[in-house]
Amino acid sequence: MTKISFIGGGNMARALIGGLQSNGYAMDAISVIEPDADKRQQLHAEYGVHVTEQLPSVSSADVIVLAVKPQQLRDLAIFLGSLLHEQLVISIAAGIRSQDLARWLGGYQAIVRVMPNTPAQIQAGISALYALPAVSAAQKEIADTIMQAAGKTVWLDAEQKMDAVTAISGSGPAYVFYFIEAMQQAALELGLSAEDARLLSLQTFAGATALAAQSSETPATLRAQVTSKGGTTERALLSMDTAGVKNAIIHAAHAAAARSAELGDQLGKE
Ligand SMILES: NC(=O)C1=CN([C@@H]2O[C@H](COP(=O)(O)OP(=O)(O)OC[C@H]3O[C@@H](n4cnc5c(N)ncnc54)[C@H](O)[C@@H]3O)[C@@H](O)[C@H]2O)C=CC1
Numbered sequence: 001m002t003k004i005s006f007i008g009g010g011n012m013a014r015a016l017i018g019g020l021q022s023n024g025y026a027m028d029a030i031s032v033i034e035p036d037a038d039k040r041q042q043l044h045a046e047y048g049v050h051v052t053e054q055l056p057s058v059s060s061a062d063v064i065v066l067a068v069k070p071q072q073l074r075d076l077a078i079f080l081g082s083l084l085h086e087q088l089v090i091s092i093a094a095g096i097r098s099q100d101l102a103r104w105l106g107g108y109q110a111i112v113r114v115m116p117n118t119p120a121q122i123q124a125g126i127s128a129l130y131a132l133p134a135v136s137a138a139q140k141e142i143a144d145t146i147m148q149a150a151g152k153t154v155w156l157d158a159e160q161k162m163d164a165v166t167a168i169s170g171s172g173p174a175y176v177f178y179f180i181e182a183m184q185q186a187a188l189e190l191g192l193s194a195e196d197a198r199l200l201s202l203q204t205f206a207g208a209t210a211l212a213a214q215s216s217e218t219p220a221t222l223r224a225q226v227t228s229k230g231g232t233t234e235r236a237l238l239s240m241d242t243a244g245v246k247n248a249i250i251h252a253a254h255a256a257a258a259r260s261a262e263l264g265d266q267l268g269k270e
C-alpha cells in the first residue's frame with residue numbers, strides 16, 4: 001500500500017482522509033504531520049491514522065501531500081527539500097505555482113498540483129490535477145488513484161487553468177452552501193419547520209443537480225420547464241434578475257480566480 005504523509009491536518013486533509021477511508025484505504029498507511037495537538041488527537045481518534053509533529057517522519061512516505069495554507073507553504077518547503085528522496089509531492093495549496101514550490105524545495109520536480117474540494121469527505125469531490133513534466137506516468141497514476149478515492153478527477157494541460165478551477169470547483173461548495181443557507185432561511189421565514197426547511201431545500205438541490213447531470217437539456221431549458229407563464233417561478237426569477245443575482249455569482253467566481261492568481265504572484269515572489 002502506498003504510504004501517504006499529509007503535512008497539515010486541517011479541513012482539506014480531513015476531507016481527503018475521510019474519502020480514502022470510505023474507499024477502503026488502509027488507515028495505517030497514512031500519517032499526518034500537524035503542530036496542533038488537539039487536531040492530532042482528533043485525527044487519530046476519528047480515522048486511526050498515525051499522527052506526529054515531526055516533519056522528518058516524511059522520509060518513510062511514498063507520497064507527501066502538502067495541505068497547509070498557501071501562506072505557510074514556502075517556509076515548510078524550504079525545510080522539506082532536504083528530506084526528499086524520490087517521493088511524489090502533491091500540493092493542494094490554492095494559488096501556489098508548481099515551479100515556485102519546486103524552487104523552494106531546492107529544485108525538486110516530482111510535483112503534482114491538485115485542486116480538490118471538500119465533498120471529498122463523502123467521495124463526492126472533484127479534483128483537477130496538473131503535473132510538472134518530470135513527473136512519471138506511474139507517479140501520475142498514483143496521484144490520480146489517491147484523488148479518485150475522494151471523487152472524480154480531471155487533468156489539466158496548462159497550470160494557468162488552476163485559477164479558474166479554484167474559482168469554480170475548489171471554492172464552489174461554499175457558493176452552493178450559501179444558496180442552501182438562503183433557501184433554508186426563506187423556508188423558516190415562510191413558516192416551515194426547521195426539519196422541513198432542511199429536507200425540502202436539500203432534496204431540491206440534490207434532485208435538480210441530478211436532473212441537470214442526467215438530462216441532455218441545458219440548465220436554461222430545464223429552468224424554463226419549471227417556469228410557468230404568469231406563475232410563481234417567473235416572479236421569483238424576476239426578483240433574482242432585478243437583484244442581479246446571476247451577475248453577482250459570475251463576478252464572485254471571477255473574484256476568486258483573481259485571488260488565486262494574486263496569491264500565486266504575491267507568495268511566489270518570495
Ligand atoms: N478548505 C478547502 O475547501 C480547500 C482548501 N484547499 C487548500 O488546502 C490547503 C489547506 O486548507 P485547509 O485545510 O482549509 O486549511 P486549515 O487551516 O484547516 O489546515 C491547515 C493545517 O496546517 C497546519 N499547519 C500549519 N503549519 C504547518 C506546518 N509547518 N507543518 C504541518 N502542519 C502545519 C495547521 O495547524 C492546520 O491544521 C490550503 O492551501 C488551501 O488553499 C484546496 C482546496 C479546497
Ligand SMILES: O=C(O)[C@@H]1CCC=N1
Nearest residue numbers: 094166169170171172
Ligand atoms: O478559500 C480558499 O482559499 C480555499 C481554496 C479553495 C477552497 N478553499
